[in-house]
Amino acid sequence: MIRGAAGVPLLVTGMFVRPALADATVTRASRRLLGTRVDIVVQSTSQTAAQAGIAAAFGEMVRLEQLMSRYSTDSEVSALQRAAGRHPVRVAPEVMAVLHAAAAMSARSGGAFDITVGAFAGWRFGDDGNRIPDAAELARERPLVDYRQVMLDARRGEAVLARPGMRLDLGGIAKLPILEAGMLALRRHGLHNAMVNGGGDVLASGQLQGRDWRVGVRDPLAPARLLGVLQVSNAVVASSGDYERCFIAAGRRYHHVLDPATGLPSAGPHGVTLVAPTAAAVNGLGAALMVAGQAAAGRLLAGLAGVDALIAGDGRPWMSPGMARRLQA
Incomplete structure (x- = not known):
């Protein structure tokens, strides 16, 4: 267990750490979703509201995952792929919103972000074996x-x-909206002190035990080590990295963030962490920066009010001025 100063509970991007302080008003639940572990923590004096809200949040996230999964033959993504080059497919409003967000990020990044990388279908990372x-x-x-x-x-x-033959991978653009839908379900149940964490993406509402949520930022070169800690409330911490789904073959490391131009793993930064007031402000941006690299950070971050960034490569991490102020040792 990792504890912050004075035993304050600490979340780590990519992993949830159990609250260090026993508190009967804190309820926690976890479920395997979106290809990762999704954790929900709420603080409420009503256990009934907490349990109902958590159940509703997971139910909504499961529903949206079933619409957008490329692994389910019943999903709308699969229907689009079967109809590729033939005819349009009617899609749910939530799917259309994600597709529009993807189009905007692709245009903004000059194609560094591209959901059609799903066409590079031969890669395998992790659960079903590795393949190059x-x-x-x-x-x-x-x-x-x-x-x-x-x-x-x-x-x-x-x-x-x-x-014909085109395929989609919404992994870099659908997760934040799905997690956000879970958070909205919690709020509809009156749960305003809540956290939803899915594989390095953290949505934090209100506070925990009277203090802002604390999120540890992993060092992508040594994931067991932290680069620092962020304190956030009513904010999103979105992380992308090449250390979550990867393998080594013939002495070379391969990871799941693919460069649309080559079909090979991106050769840019090892990790990107973004803090923003909303999920929409940074949706897809981390993956775009992983491909486009630090040199594109100024252009891609321009005009994004309230967004702070940390980009970790082989040397000293680059931080926006706001991130430098936020990140605590």
């Missing part, structure tokens, strides 16, 4: 990666993938 596609396979799939070929008709609520 060969150069010929990647070359065949590369023409199918182009975010501009995802056509959206908001009026009709329809989307279409223009080319």
Whole structure:
């Protein structure tokens, strides 16, 4: 267990640490979702409200995951892929919103973020074994990666993938909205002191035990070590890194953040941590920075009010001025 100063509970991006202080008003639950572990912590004097809110939050997140999963044959993402190059598919408003967010981030990042990297389907990381596609396979799939070929008709609520064989991977853009839907469900049950943590993305509302939520930021070069601690309330901490889903083969490390231009793991930073007042402000931005690199940080962060960033490469981490003020040793 990791404890902060004076035993204050500490969350770590990518991992939830059990509150250090026994408190009957604190309720915690965990579930495997979105390819990771999702934790919910709420503080409430009503156990009935806490349990009902947590159940509603997980129910809503499960519903949205089923719509957007590329692994489920019944999902709308799978329906889009089956219809690729043939006809439009009517999609739920939540899916349309994610597709619009993806299109905006792709345009903003010049294609560094691209949900059509799902076409690079030969990679395997972790649970179902590891696999590296060969150069010929990647070359065949590369023409199918182009975010501009995802056509959206908001009026009709329809989307279409223009080319046969195109596939989507919404992993870098759907998780934050799904976690946010869970948080909204908690709030509808009157739970305003709450945290939802899913694989390094933390949504924090109110406080825990009278203090702001404390989130530890991992060092991507040594994930057991912290670069520092953030104190947040009514904010989002979004983290992307090359250490969560990775493997080593022939002395080389491979990770799941793929460069749309090559189909290979990105060669930019090892980790990105963002703090923002809303999930929408940073949705997809971490993955874009992982591909585009630190040199693109100024351009991609420009005009984003209240967004602070930490980008960790091989040397000293780069921090925006706001992050430098936020991050505590």
